[in-house]
Amino acid sequence: MHRSYADNIHGVEAILSRLKCFDLILTKDENQFIQDLIEFLSMFESTTTILSASKSYPTISLCLLLRMEIESLSRVDGTESLVIQEMKSLLSENFNNRFPLMPLYICAFLLDPS
Structure with missing residues (x-):
C-alpha cells in the first residue's frame, strides 16, 4: 500500500x-x-517471502540464515532517519528473546544437504 x-x-x-x-x-x-x-x-521482503512459504517451504535449516539476515538488517548504521533508527533499535532490543540462537538451528544449518 x-x-x-x-x-x-x-x-x-x-x-x-x-x-x-x-x-x-x-x-x-x-x-x-x-x-x-x-x-x-x-529490506525484509525476501525474508518475509521465505517465511510465508509463497515460493518455497521454510525449513529449520534456514533459521540461522534468516536470523543472521534479520539481525544485520536491524543494525543502526547512522545513515538512516531518526525514525528508522528507532525502529531498528526496537527491533534489535528484544531480538534474542524473540528469535533465540539455538543449537538446533546451528546443527540444522550445518547438516543441510543443499
Missing part, C-alpha cells in the same frame, strides 16, 4: 485538492518518512 501511494503521490495530492481535503495532504517530511519506511521494510 505504501509503495502504491509513493508511486502516485502527485495524483493523490491532486485528487485531495479537488475534493478540498487539504488536511489529508501529507507534508514533505511525512512523504520522506513514507519513503524511508518503504526502503526499510523492503
Whole structure:
C-alpha cells in the first residue's frame, strides 16, 4: 500500500485538492518518512517471502540464515532517519528473546544437504 501511494503521490495530492481535503495532504517530511519506511521494510521482503512459504517451504535449516539476515538488517548504521533508527533499535532490543540462537538451528544449518 505504501509503495502504491509513493508511486502516485502527485495524483493523490491532486485528487485531495479537488475534493478540498487539504488536511489529508501529507507534508514533505511525512512523504520522506513514507519513503524511508518503504526502503526499510523492503529490506525484509525476501525474508518475509521465505517465511510465508509463497515460493518455497521454510525449513529449520534456514533459521540461522534468516536470523543472521534479520539481525544485520536491524543494525543502526547512522545513515538512516531518526525514525528508522528507532525502529531498528526496537527491533534489535528484544531480538534474542524473540528469535533465540539455538543449537538446533546451528546443527540444522550445518547438516543441510543443499
